[in-house]
Amino acid sequence: MTVKTTVQPTARLIEVFSAIQGEGLNVGTRQIFIRFAFCDLRCHFCDSAYTWNAPTTCRVERSPGLRDFEIHLNPVPLPILMQWVERQNLPSLHDSISLTGGEPLLHAAFLKEFLPQVRSLTDLPIYLESGGHRFEQLSMVLPYLDSVGMDLKLPSVSGETLWAEHTKFLQLCWDAHLEVFVKIIIAENTNPDDLQRSGDLVAGVSPDIPVFLQPVTPLPASEQLNETPVLAPAPEKVLMWQALMKQFVAQVRVIPQTHKMLNQL
Ligand code: SF4
Helix, strand or coil: CCCCCCCCCEECEEEEEEEECCCHHHCCCEEEEEEECCCCCCCCCCCCHHHCCCCCEEEEECCCCCCCEEEEECCEEHHHHHHHHHHHCCCCCCCEEEEECCCHHHHHHHHHHHHHHHHHHHCCCEEEEECCCCHHHHHHHHHHCCEEEEECCCHHHHCCCCHHHHHHHHHHHHHCCCEEEEEEEECCCCCHHHHHHHHHHHHHHCCCCCEEEEECCCCCHHHCCCCCCCCCCCHHHHHHHHHHHCCCCCCEEECCCHHHHCCCC
16 A cells, blocks of 8 residues: 655745835835745855855744744745745735745745745735746746846856856746846946846847846945955946946836835845
């Protein structure tokens, strides 16, 4: 006789909380954030290096926005995460659910199960923030997403070179008719050739995809990941680079990390 066993999907999480989105197309909106553990990139400017590995515990806000965190063990079974999201989902409070990290697509198998269920529970749109390189995992969850913020990593700023992966990733989003935008971190040492190549890449998929240039928020000395600190760009460079990108795509907005100005998480 064969005994049937059901493996319950689990995810390694950093935190679940309610906050104001500070970046990109959804800036200013209220979201339920699910921050996943693990990232396979090592961007020089990373402000979430604590997500690179999975901690043994995660923290979960009990009441949306009150920062009354409970500590729970990792990994988290799917039905438990559903309960946490349900608790956050007060009537009319949130505009969407943000999948963030780390790199959420490293949990694609979990997301494939979780996303249809969380959608039918909350009826909230699902927004994915991603490093924009894991296109195979993206295709597994694409039907359950409403919008995607894709990072485009400039080699001169991030230390990562992912042109081919970014092209495939962005094309998949565009072909799926999702709301998609591209976020590019710019710093003092940005190489304009990288920006030119990015403009060309985005326009090659569609010149209608909005691009957000995000001046880097310099890390405090204690959190710097490299010997050479990543510095904010001079104001005149920002103007020059916006003008450069506008030669390729219709919408180029410059927005810093506004959640940091608001002391959000
Ligand atoms: S992709 Fe995001 S989380 Fe990963 S290293 Fe880069 S900035 Fe950090």
